[in-house]
Amino acid sequence: MKDEKVVEHVFGSRDAVRRAGGLRRHTERQYACVRRAERERGGDSNVNAEGFPIVNEPITLRGMVALNANVKDWNEHPALKRMEELTGIHIEWECVPDAGFTEKRNLAFASDDLPDIILRAKISPQEEMKYAANGQLVALDEYLDYAPNLSALIEQDDAIRKGITMPDGHIYSCPQLNKTEGNLIHHYWINKTWLDNLGLEAPTTVDELYDVLVAFRDNDPNGNGQKDEIPYCVVGKDYPHRMFYDLLGSWGFGINGVMDSDYAFSWLDIDDAGKVRFIGREDKFKNMVEFYNKLWTEGLVDKESYSQDQTQAAAKVNAGQVGFVARAQNTQWMGAAAENYVQCPVLEGPYGDRALINVESNVQMTGVAVITTANKYPEATMRWLDYFYSEEGTVLCRLGIEGESYEVVDGKYQLLDNIKNNPRRADAGPGSGPVGHLSGRLPASVYHQRSGPERGPAARNQSGQRCGTRLCGAL
Numbered sequence: 001m002k003d004e005k006v007v008e009h010v011f012g013s014r015d016a017v018r019r020a021g022g023l024r025r026h027t028e029r030q031y032a033c034v035r036r037a038e039r040e041r042g043g044d045s046n047v048n049a050e051g052f053p054i055v056n057e058p059i060t061l062r063g064m065v066a067l068n069a070n071v072k073d074w075n076e077h078p079a080l081k082r083m084e085e086l087t088g089i090h091i092e093w094e095c096v097p098d099a100g101f102t103e104k105r106n107l108a109f110a111s112d113d114l115p116d117i118i119l120r121a122k123i124s125p126q127e128e129m130k131y132a133a134n135g136q137l138v139a140l141d142e143y144l145d146y147a148p149n150l151s152a153l154i155e156q157d158d159a160i161r162k163g164i165t166m167p168d169g170h171i172y173s174c175p176q177l178n179k180t181e182g183n184l185i186h187h188y189w190i191n192k193t194w195l196d197n198l199g200l201e202a203p204t205t206v207d208e209l210y211d212v213l214v215a216f217r218d219n220d221p222n223g224n225g226q227k228d229e230i231p232y233c234v235v236g237k238d239y240p241h242r243m244f245y246d247l248l249g250s251w252g253f254g255i256n257g258v259m260d261s262d263y264a265f266s267w268l269d270i271d272d273a274g275k276v277r278f279i280g281r282e283d284k285f286k287n288m289v290e291f292y293n294k295l296w297t298e299g300l301v302d303k304e305s306y307s308q309d310q311t312q313a314a315a316k317v318n319a320g321q322v323g324f325v326a327r328a329q330n331t332q333w334m335g336a337a338a339e340n341y342v343q344c345p346v347l348e349g350p351y352g353d354r355a356l357i358n359v360e361s362n363v364q365m366t367g368v369a370v371i372t373t374a375n376k377y378p379e380a381t382m383r384w385l386d387y388f389y390s391e392e393g394t395v396l397c398r399l400g401i402e403g404e405s406y407e408v409v410d411g412k413y414q415l416l417d418n419i420k421n422n423p424r425r426a427d428a429g430p431g432s433g434p435v436g437h438l439s440g441r442l443p444a445s446v447y448h449q450r451s452g453p454e455r456g457p458a459a460r461n462q463s464g465q466r467c468g469t470r471l472c473g474a475l
Helices: 002-010 014-019 028-040 078-087 098-111 125-133 140-146 148-156 158-164 192-198 206-218 242-246 283-297 310-318 332-340 378-389 391-399 457-462
Strands: 059-067 089-097 117-119 174-177 188-191 230-233 268-270 276-278 322-326 341-343 363-371 406-409 412-415
Touching: 059 098, 078 089, 078 378, 078 391, 089 098, 089 378, 125 363, 140 148, 140 378, 148 158, 148 378, 158 174, 158 363, 188 192, 192 206, 192 332, 206 230, 206 283, 206 322, 230 310, 310 322, 310 332, 332 341, 363 378, 378 391, 391 412
Parallel strands: 059 089, 059 117, 230 322
Antiparallel strands: 117 363, 174 363, 188 322, 188 341, 268 276, 406 412
């Protein structure tokens, strides 16, 4: 009671504090005093500690999100509508296209005209500290009692806590986590129809890849009588490192982990002795560059690779022009032509190395979601976010609604035909994530539906991933 009276005397109501410019003008001691008094009052009495709905009386929040071009308007998405039904929380989403999101987000912080919650926020640790110092971000560690799923993951792995805790000792953002055992990324996909047309097997080494690409270039695998085939397509406009990144593991780089930020190319990795190294100095790296140069000079790589975006590459795929492509976890972006492609086995390099890269940290990305100090309902908002760290929440966001987009058969998640056959799966429900970074990885039973040239368990095991891994939720 003493703290509460101090808060009321010094600050007035919480709303008054925010109207006066938020918490930025107050010291850390005073901020802690506010939160301590709130906890002593029992927090928000409208919020249920567990179960659904999250709130007894419905509330409305303002949200801002970086909208992926492959995902429909969050205000209309079935998964989020279902979340509103479950939770009693309505969120009015301002969906900002990826290309202009950072500028829009920065303007919101600069003008102090903040939404209550920002998702796919793309906030760096440096920005977290800056906005926290300005009193614009809520310290989420003060609300972990409302986040049992995230708290459990933190308790299981202290590296998660360390990865998301800022230098001042607070947590200001929710991360995207990956708790899928043995997960590796950057799969590559090969046109199985072209292989069959030419009587070829999927390559298992980089030398075999070269031979297959030459065959794709010279032997008219699409059968149209024209020399219009693109043996190797790279989506490099936004990720100019993509081509190098595709086969790093075949030269022994990134096998023990890489030092990576926001999917940027990493010149640093960890060698077999556990020491950090600059890979550009390695003879193996020189050999890899020479291999890529051979592919490029012999016309085996799309000359527009470094100027084209995903949409342009997808158009070529759907025109029947592309043989081999690397594109992360799935073929959703390819549209209807995805049925022609299978996951290529992990390629062995000239030194005997064979691995997909990179080995991911459990903390895939920080700064994914933040609650701003404009938010009147931080407790309820934290519970809403926390649901996506559960398996149920992950499945809802990644697969959609049971019976509408997926079913469970023999304990495995299976996409329904209306989703598998829909060229815009994100609009229909699941895929790489109906709501983007809200959740963890897809369940293996869905994730590997097209794994390997044989489309079977043996091929899946070649992928470098462990099939049947347990899905754990993550934001």
